[in-house]
Amino acid sequence: MASPTEPPTKQASNVDIAPRESGSSSSSHLKGQGNTKPGTKWSRFRDSFRKMEELDPLANKDMTDLEKAVAATSNAHLSRSLKTRHLQMIAIGGAIGTGLFVGSGSALRTGGPAALLIGWILVGTMIYCTLAVTFPVSGAFAAYSTRFLDPSWGFAMGSLYALNWLIILPLELVAASITVSYWKSDVNNAAWVSIFYVLILAINMFGVKGYGEAEFVFSIIKVIAVIGFIFLGIILNCGGGPQGGYIGGTFWRDPGAFANGFKGVCSVFVTAAFAFTGTEMVGLAAAESENPRKSLPKATKQVFWRITLFYIVSLTLVGLLVRYDDDRLIGTSSVDASASPFVIAINNGGIKGLPSVMNVVILIAVLSVGNSAVYGCSRTLASLAAQGLLPHFLAYIDRKGRPLAGIAMSALFGLLCFVSASDKQGEVFAWLMALVGLSSCFTWGSICLCHIRFRQALTFYGRDTSELAFTSQATVYGSWWGFIMNILIMIAQFWIALFPLHDNPDPAVFFKNYLAFPIVIAMYVGHKIYLKNWIMYVKLPQIDIDSGRRDLDLDKVKQELAEERLELALKPFYYRVYKFWC
Template identity: 30%
Template sequence: MSKKVSGSFTVFCRRFVDNSFGSVIGYNYWACWSIITAAEFTAIPLVMQYWTQVVPDWAWSLMFLLVVFVLNIFGARSYGEAEYWFSLIKVLTILIFIIVGCCISGGLIGDQVYGFKYWQDGNAFPHGVLGVINSLVLASLSMQGTEIIGITAGECSNPSKQVPRAIRNVFWRILVFYLGSVFVMGMIIPWNDEHNMHSGSKTVSVSPFALVFAKGGLESAGHVVNAIILITILSCANSGLYVSSRMLLALSQEGVAWNRLSYVTKRGVPIGALICTALVSVITFVTSFIPGQALYLVLTSLAGVAGFVTWFGIAMAHYRFRRALKAQNMELSILPMTAPLHPFGDLFTMIASVVCALITGYSYFYPADPVGLVGNYAGLVLCVVGFIVTKLYTKSKMIPLKDIDLVTGASIYKDADSQYENGDATAPTGPWYSRVAKRMVAVFT
């Protein structure tokens, strides 16, 4: 929070912990979002099946890959503009979904009252403890993305003001969008619905958002919602390609990746890193040979576990950063924002990340499932091996607290604050209703 640097936490891991540790975290995060991007393109044919099953899966993946790639070629401005509209559409859709879903559950829309009857349909957790454990990977995948704030801070005009505001809004996003939408789905869709991906039925899988509208007799609205789901996937892929290319750029600038990848165009686009990352998404084309759902689950498992590694690295870097501040007798007042739960929040995050990463693939040991084991543990093995090899090759050591660099990059915030005070970054203006609308968009997008 006190430094504006390209690469964010991978640079901080190298600066506050150990060079080898930072390199592994950086490559892990690049691989994580490269896989997420690939997984999103793999999921696109699943969404398109709602309308047609004639077009080959690889054709859908290729077409939308080109769209996202073009958006990223034009730089951060193009990316930000696309994400603004993507986010606005998603926000409006989720709010409408929650309101309409509650009306459907209460019988105000449709010919059936659902209420909470599915909450009493059998016992809780029908798949037992293992079902809950297996869901951790997909849950972690869904929660990934909040750390993108740290990546984009390197291209913000005034990160000392913009980043803290964005972080504070995360709580409301989770409360309204994640928990609100899941709450509505739980009321209307039974856990064993034939349209669910793992129901065992041969019926084509349908998005739960579209299914809620369909159960309320709003089949036409289901088409609209499915289109919004497509936009959401494109938004995630757009963010994934942007973030992973910037991470690869940071690794190149730090000297731990091919130096040609550090080339940046006049628009600020790391074209080499962008192309390299986009090539990873070509693996989505194998969906024309392997069932898309199976590949999608393997990819998301790899990315989900990689997310735990990333969060461990972020918590470790912050823990060491705060300890270094204390060791060097620097006051917390110099920071634009502090984590109130330090050090317990850092320690809890590190422990929880390790535990979750280790137990997520427990159910794949017996009976043995090679695909599941690879999806859940291959990334962990590569991270450990990569750290050991890098450590032996570079002979790097953990940086003593008093030797940690807490100065480089910090002066940028002083300049940003002076710009803010001089009026370059202003608050929303206009009539009161316009200001309220703008602040709502700022909170939820």
């Protein structure tokens, strides 16, 4: 057993891993590096798809399986080319998608405007307490579960998260085709699906730079649209639209603030959790950022503003401008843009042409989520394979730092989008979504628990947060709040699944809402049985709290952080407040 003053990172951190720049074709560790001549453009393009040769971090036979997993995720050969501006826009607008623009409509109808705000505020506080990144490693939170909790739980969480994005990709492609039908297009939905399918894969084939630049543009458009809607909503509520007439809080009185009482509030939680899906993408992208110590703190602080401004304020206006009993909120599909309360609010204001503009924003949001689906799934699959939790071929990373096998798997599963040509598409996707309906709650709950275990390990080794570039503003107590909130959301969903609103208990309805839970348990227990690993959790002396950090000279890090804090303390009060929140 390692002593409390000497964390067990020696084996993992002393593995001989050659430094490299993943995107460079001239790195000395690349396979077949005998000829260093540039060659033709075609040869460079062809060679970029070859596997990145690496010194095997798992070569040390004395390492335990857990130490091998830590070494593999800490030394993944992903490209490190995401800039601060990419991470900031991913943090601000990355998860603004169909959950906000369309899903909020069904939440408004089942819960009412007050329940809509209660659900989003409570889930929003939980999200705010969840995000903090210390180890920018491959697979991020999936790898954290293996490292700080239990390898079997890490397998279950990583697999569920990857499956979540595998399913979301075809769902979003179909959603994009349905969104286009808003304009009564004569083009078959399958044709639109094909166009969007090729577009998203093409973006991801440009590597992390392609993903970063696309999300940068998508996020700017979404942010501008939401800010524009907020100003427009205030004007419409005050009677400044073409239809005129002051609205105020009329719809909070008639038909009322709550649609279905406490049960309606509980039904909103899961919709809100789905809307926030993708917030954790900042942590996943950390492994491919240029300077995570500088960029990640700034990016994670943006989450507070996104929750406050883009969700709470915009949904407050939605609840003021749209009645919860409006028949248009039913829609023909959970991804039908015509059921968007944002579009309905603008239509109610009598503004011509603007609903189409909002529909374009919804289309961009849908494509943005599809783009994130390929990115998130491919990186998670590569991380799981590197840890030995999935077939090794999925760990294939080429010389440009692209996890090609993971992208190919996403592309293969994405072909399910062509069920849009079938009249059974609704039933197919209902059961697919049932597989991962609670995935966000499992993911966020595990992240919170990992943070709690990390802080316990830090204390166990006699160290403190002075060596951390960024600590959660909500502290470890925020992680406890986030963990408890996720448990409560799953309990509420169990109740709603077992006793649906305005309906009798139905096994089909229950499993469509709660199928993810038994699947996670099956994966967890199956992994235990397969590996004959009956250790229930990683004990504190086994937790590695160093491997994977970009800055391993802790004394230097502490000195730099102390200097930065001293410099900040000398600044005016308003500047210190600004830096705390931004």
